[in-house]
Amino acid sequence: xxxxxxxxxxxxxxxxxxxxxxxxxxxxxxxxxxxxxxxxxxxxxxxxxxxxxxxxxxxxxxxxxxxxxxxxxxxxxxxxxxxxxxxxxxxxxxxxxxxxxxxxxxxxxxxxxxxxxxxxxxxxxxxxxxxxxxxxxxxxxxxxxxxxxxxxxxxxxxxxxxxxxxxxxxxxxxxxxxxxxxxxxxxxxxxxxxxxxxxxxxxxxxxxxxxxxxxx
Amino acid sequence: xxxxxxxxxxxxxxxxxxxxxxxxxxxxxxxxxxxxxxxxxxxxxxxxxxxxxxxxxxxxxxxxxxxxxxxxxxxxxxxxxxxxxxxxxxxxxxxxxxxxxxxxxxxxxxxxxxxxxxxxxxxxxxxxxxxxxxxxxxxxxxxxxxxxxxxxxxxxxxxxxxxxxxxxxxxxxxxxxxxxxxxxxxxxxxxxxxxxxxxxxxxxxxxxxxxxxxxxxxxx
Numbered sequence: 196x197x198x199x200x201x202x203x204x205x206x207x208x209x210x211x212x213x214x215x216x217x218x219x220x221x222x223x224x225x226x227x228x229x230x231x232x233x234x235x236x237x238x239x240x241x242x243x244x245x246x247x248x249x250x251x252x253x254x255x256x257x258x259x260x261x262x263x264x265x266x267x268x269x270x271x272x273x274x275x276x277x278x279x280x281x282x283x284x285x286x287x288x289x290x291x292x293x294x295x296x297x298x299x300x301x302x303x304x305x306x307x308x309x310x311x312x313x314x315x316x317x318x319x320x321x322x323x324x325x326x327x328x329x330x331x332x333x334x335x336x337x338x339x340x341x342x343x344x345x346x347x348x349x350x351x352x353x354x355x356x357x358x359x360x361x362x363x364x365x366x367x368x369x370x371x372x373x374x375x376x377x378x379x380x381x382x383x384x385x386x387x388x389x390x391x392x393x394x395x396x397x398x399x400x401x402x403x404x405x406x407x408x409x410x411x
Numbered sequence: 412x413x414x415x416x417x418x419x420x421x422x423x424x425x426x427x428x429x430x431x432x433x434x435x436x437x438x439x440x441x442x443x444x445x446x447x448x449x450x451x452x453x454x455x456x457x458x459x460x461x462x463x464x465x466x467x468x469x470x471x472x473x474x475x476x477x478x479x480x481x482x483x484x485x486x487x488x489x490x491x492x493x494x495x496x497x498x499x500x501x502x503x504x505x506x507x508x509x510x511x512x513x514x515x516x517x518x519x520x521x522x523x524x525x526x527x528x529x530x531x532x533x534x535x536x537x538x539x540x541x542x543x544x545x546x547x548x549x550x551x552x553x554x555x556x557x558x559x560x561x562x563x564x565x566x567x568x569x570x571x572x573x574x575x576x577x578x579x580x581x582x583x584x585x586x587x588x589x590x591x592x593x594x595x596x597x598x599x600x601x602x603x604x605x606x607x608x609x610x611x612x613x614x615x616x617x618x619x620x621x622x623x624x625x626x627x628x629x630x631x
Contacts, residue, residue, distance in 0.1 A: 236556040237515060250503055252510035259503040276487075283475050283484040290477035293513070295462055336461040 196404040198301075198361035199253035200241045201397055205357050206257040208393035209273065210264035254289070254358070261354060273354045284348035288355035291347075296337075299329035301362050307369035308405070327371060334378045341380035345387075352391075356384070360394055364401060414439040416481075417456070418465030419446050420620035423521070423581035424478040425466040429620065430577055431482040433613035435489035479513065482574050493573050504568035508575035511553075511567075517582055519550040524585040528624040547591060554598055561600035576604070580614050584621050 207214045219225045219240050227238045234242035235251035243256040250256045261273045275281035303326050306318045340347060347355045363385060366372065375382045388394060414437055418425035432439045444450040444465060451463050459467045460476040468475045475481050486493045495501030523546050526538040560567060567575045583605060587595065596602050608614055
């Protein structure tokens with residue numbers, strides 16, 4: 196399952212929305228069809244439709260969903276928009292995921308899992324080693340942060356934390372998962388996240404999808 | 412309480428934040444930092460931004476880093492209409508086109524500007540033509556999407572100016588100084604949108620900070 200699709204699904208699950216997943220057939224290049232380009236002119240997934248509202252870009256979709264359902268009781272305050280300081284912290288750590296964490300971690304996922312499964316190419320160990328070096332430096336920062344706060348943006352879970360789920364989930368299926376053992380607060384944070392019902396449910400779907408790809 | 416922005420203003424990231432401060436009419440102080448002297452790696456700066464990067468905003472006792480997060484904070488506090496506030500759909504459009512700026516536009520246009528301008532001026536090396544060519548191909552596709560969008564709406568998020576538009580300004584300013592500006596000029600609606608953005612008083616002021624490759628230094 197696409198990590199960016201999973202990003203949105205986590206948020207839909209967290210707010211308890213009813214939703215339907217419509218599969219896009221990559222092999223058949225359905226993402227480049229006129230019908231899909233009308234939803235996402237960049238020909239990417241996910242795209243999202245809620246009545247007349249059509250959106251693309253997974254983080255934008257996710258925020259729309261969270262804002263729409265923000266009165267949904269405990270699911271609520273994942274963006275903290277009622278408080279300037281807390282909202283800023285959510286934005287900061289959401290940007291950090293996009294521009295520091297993901298660029299360091301995702302190449303390991305691509306090289307160890309995705310490229311071998313989808314393209315039948317061997318792992319480029321040089322890329323993996325360089326990425327792990329960068330990731331260690333990022334995790335040093337996360338360790339310090341999570342030693343002071345239970346979650347990245349403060350003491351309750353937020354959109355910033357949820358964003359880390361999809362790629363980190365796959366990272367834990369690579370041979371390098373044990374890297375997190377050197378960062379006890381990061382590891383504990385990760386374990387708190389994956390214990391959430393939304394992530395247990397999606398994790399099961401993602402693992403099944405990954406197993407399906409390997410056999411294909 | 413004072414609003415302070417730390418960084419070197421020639422950086423398109425620092426100036427992205429400066430543009431938001433200017434548009435919002437905030438009274439702020441720019442605290443210049445010296446990249447060559449490694450100011451960003453010193454403990455006092457690491458305490459503000461553990462990733463050792465610029466810009467960093469201090470708003471009273473709140474510290475914010477990452478340029479788009481700074482932009483959002485400034486506008487949320489001082490000019491929320493530039494975030495589409497008050498409308499779920501408008502907000503979503505702003506977020507969406509800001510993501511497009513960050514993930515489609517910036518990597519391609521930024522790489523071209525970096526190779527053409529920053530590499531010779533700051534890194535003392537020739538542009539890497541292979542990198543330029545690869546990113547020109549990507550940017551062409553991105554600009555086709557922008558042309559279609561801007562044929563329907565005056566601004567990216569709709570008929571109102573937003574952070575989605577403003578976030579493009581600093582990288583585009585540098586990009587438009589390269590020979591590849593022709594890629595933008597080939598699209599009449601993108602060109603018109605760009606010219607309108609660049610004509611804004613705040614943009615003109617910030618353009619004066621974007622001195623890489625111009626032979627002028629505003630700070631050392």
